[in-house]
Amino acid sequence: MKTFYTADHHLHHSGMELSFGRIVETFEKPERAEIVLRRVREVGLGPVLEPAAYDRAAIERIHTPDYLDFLQNVFAEWRAAGREGEVWPYSWRHRSMPMIDAPPSGLDARLSYYSFDMAGSITETTWQAAKRAADTALAGADAVLAGERAAFSLCRPPGHHAGRDFFGGYCYLNNAAIAAQRFLDNGHARVAIFDVDYHHGNGTQEIFYDRDDVLLASLHGDPDFEFPFHLGYARERGAGKGEGHNLNYPLPAGTAWPEWLTAFEDAHARIRTYAPTALVISLGVDTFKEDPISQFKLESEHFSTIGRRIADFGLPTLFVMEGGYAVEALGVNAVNVLQGFEEV
Numbered sequence: 001m002k003t004f005y006t007a008d009h010h011l012h013h014s015g016m017e018l019s020f021g022r023i024v025e026t027f028e029k030p031e032r033a034e035i036v037l038r039r040v041r042e043v044g045l046g047p048v049l050e051p052a053a054y055d056r057a058a059i060e061r062i063h064t065p066d067y068l069d070f071l072q073n074v075f076a077e078w079r080a081a082g083r084e085g086e087v088w089p090y091s092w093r094h095r096s097m098p099m100i101d102a103p104p105s106g107l108d109a110r111l112s113y114y115s116f117d118m119a120g121s122i123t124e125t126t127w128q129a130a131k132r133a134a135d136t137a138l139a140g141a142d143a144v145l146a147g148e149r150a151a152f153s154l155c156r157p158p159g160h161h162a163g164r165d166f167f168g169g170y171c172y173l174n175n176a177a178i179a180a181q182r183f184l185d186n187g188h189a190r191v192a193i194f195d196v197d198y199h200h201g202n203g204t205q206e207i208f209y210d211r212d213d214v215l216l217a218s219l220h221g222d223p224d225f226e227f228p229f230h231l232g233y234a235r236e237r238g239a240g241k242g243e244g245h246n247l248n249y250p251l252p253a254g255t256a257w258p259e260w261l262t263a264f265e266d267a268h269a270r271i272r273t274y275a276p277t278a279l280v281i282s283l284g285v286d287t288f289k290e291d292p293i294s295q296f297k298l299e300s301e302h303f304s305t306i307g308r309r310i311a312d313f314g315l316p317t318l319f320v321m322e323g324g325y326a327v328e329a330l331g332v333n334a335v336n337v338l339q340g341f342e343e344v
């Protein structure tokens with residue numbers, strides 16, 4: 001299968017993060033994409049192609065123009081305010097504070113409004129990298145629309161925590177949502193997003209929550225103990241005409257393959273019942289037993305099985321890279337899914 005990749009992902013690197021009381025090198029580092037790319041080449045998965053530059057309009061199908069303007073301009077605003085370093089939010093609306101539905105004017109207040117955590121910063125070139133990651137997703141979707149059975153969008157930074165107008169969890173633009181919308185805008189009536197990343201894709205859920213043209217199924221660490229907390233419970237099933245089109249499978253810490261597979265098979269059956277005409281996989285491989293920030297116990301061979309079972313849908317399929325942080329094994333695990341898919 002074709003892989004879409006651009007070295008422009010290097011334009012985003014937050015450098016550090018605060019992890020359990022320590023400032024450490026961020027887990028979401030450029031090396032991640034390099035390792036996956038190296039494995040794609042090593043196994044001869046197929047051609048590696050540079051994505052075209054798309055108009056912002058394709059991204060505005062998912063994200064609000066005011067949020068995109070903010071992402072593009074906030075670094076310059078930060079500098080103009082005489083600040084050094086990178087743009088970091090640091091305080092958010094607590095449940096004791098009223099919800100608001102328009103952005104405040106002050107710089108830090110607006111930064112807070114457009115984010116939900118400080119997993120990653122906004123650097124001088126974060127917008128460019130995030131835009132190119134969205135281009136990478138769009139190019140993969142277009143390859144599938146042009147008749148490819150499947151494609152791999154090796155996106156970085158990842159996307160599934162980003163909502164219509166907010167960033168967080170290392171994510172700025174929701175690459176998988178942008179790709180799913182691309183399918184809908186080009187002849188597909190129903191698209192399923194299957195999110196197998198270890199973390200709940202709260203951004204993807206927010207984007208499609210009241211819609212019935214996208215079914216979202218997500219397997220993840222129970223938000224009662226795991227990031228992003230507060231969203232990803234099984235009771236969240238969609239709203240309005242989207243009722244029943246959001247399927248969450250929160251799983252306990254320590255979940256190993258048999259239990260993970262049971263949830264996966266339930267989601268698999270529900271997706272088949274929905275009868276989508278295209279499939280987007282939010283491909284996180286941070287379910288791996290050695291992942292440094294996760295608590296599931298999958299092993300490298302299991303990722304091949306996941307790929308084979310995804311192929312059993314028999315649908316045009318786009319794989320969009322999300323998380324995965326055990327950098328040694330990251331390439332093998334991600335590409336095992338793709339090779340498993342191609343075996344079927």
Ligand code: OKP
Binds near residue numbers: 293
């Ligand atoms: C992004 B994706 C580590 C905390 C990490 C952010 C996790 C973002 C995961 N000390 N918090 O879903 O893989």
Ligand code: ZN
Binds near residue numbers: 284322324
């Ligand atoms: Zn994740």
